Structures are given as C-alpha cells and as structure tokens.
Amino acid sequence: MKRLYILGLILLIIFCLVSCSEPRLVDGEGESNIQSSNIQKLRGDYFDFGIENRLDYVPMFEEGKAPSNSAEYLFYAFAINLDNWGDDKGTMTRDYVEQVINSHFEVKNIIHSSLRKGWDYDGEKYIAVPQGIKEKPIYVLQKLTTYVQDDRTVYDIILDECSFGGVIPSEEDMVKIHESIVAGDFSALEVLRTERFKYYLDENGKVVFLSHTKV
Secondary structure (H helix, E strand, O other): OOEEEHHHHHHHHHHHHHHHOOOOOOOOOOOOOHHHHHHHHHHHHHHHHHHHHOOOOOOOOOOOOOOOEHHHHHHHHOOOOOOHHHOOOEEHHHHHHOOOOOOOOOOOOOOOOOOOOOOEOOOEEEEEOOOOOOOOOOOEEEEEEEEEOOEEEEEEEEEEEEEEEOEEOOOOHHHHHHHHHHOOOOOOEEEEEEEEEEEEOOOOOOEEEEEEEOO
C-alpha cells in the first residue's frame, strides 16, 4: 500500500511538471479545445506577432485606461515601421504618430509632447534623440483565451518575453529560435517577464490593444 502511494505521488509530480512546462491554450470557456497540431502553429504565429506588433514597446495600461500622452507611444510608433523610414529615419510627423495611436489603441484625446532623452517635439514633428533601439523581441505563448465583447472577438493572451542566453541573437539565430519554440524547446531561452495582452482586430485586420499588464 505504501509503495502504491509513493508511486502515485511520483506520477502526480511528473504530471504537474509536464503540465506547467507546456503552453496552455484555452477557449473562452476555459477548457482546452485546440488540437496539439495547432499548438505548434500558434507558438510560431505569436512569435511573429510579437515582432510585427512590437509588443516590447506597447505601453503598460489597464483595460479602458490607455495613456493619452503621445510620449507613451513614440518608440512603438517608430519600431513598428522600422524598415520603412528610409532617409527620414529618426523623424516622425505629428500626423503619423496620431494615426498610429488611433489605429492601435482606444484613445480619444491625444496630448502631444516630447519624451525626455527619447524624442524632441517642435509642434509638427518628433525628432529622435540619438540612441539605440531594442532588438526584435522574443515572445513565447503560454495561454490564449478568446471571448466575444461588443460584437467583436477579443484575444486574451499571456506570453513570456525571453532573452537568448543574455546575448543579442542574429537573424539566423531568430530563425532557429522560431523553429525551437514551435517544436516546444525553450532550453536556450531565459524568461525576463510574463505579460498579458488583450486585443481585437478591426475591420482591416489591424491589432487594437485593449490592455497590457504584467502577470
């Protein structure tokens, strides 16, 4: 009897370890209904999602409380268009910044201002103070929940922002990291923080963030 108890305890511990190491993907009812084949695809999709939408530059805010000051969004607005600046690199117009904020966040009245040690503002354009910008982020999906609110599907995701062993990954490294994450191998990554995002897609398929908080 004692041996059976010990065996049962060992099996329980193994089950918990496996369960905690795997991303949990759930629907709006809180029960898993996503096939294992989709888990791999979702990991890859959200790795790309984190880079395309520069989740590392999305300001922190509770639902319904998106910041109204433009300074909170300047690095985000710059980073999501990083490959298209050309000769104007380091300069953003007031109209562009406002368009980005209105497209991706629910903000009514935007207050335009400079960002100390980040961006100068002359009333018409933002000019970057010389400095570097973060490398492409690495995010690993841990949980996905969807529900309907105001006739639209809201995505509630929990992700780990990770580093690649404390070094800056090359483009080749990023390809390999993507492949490893899809395969469920996170051994080369170090979790920096766990974050939660809520968002929906507008009629044009653009991401509109409803909240961004730390878990």
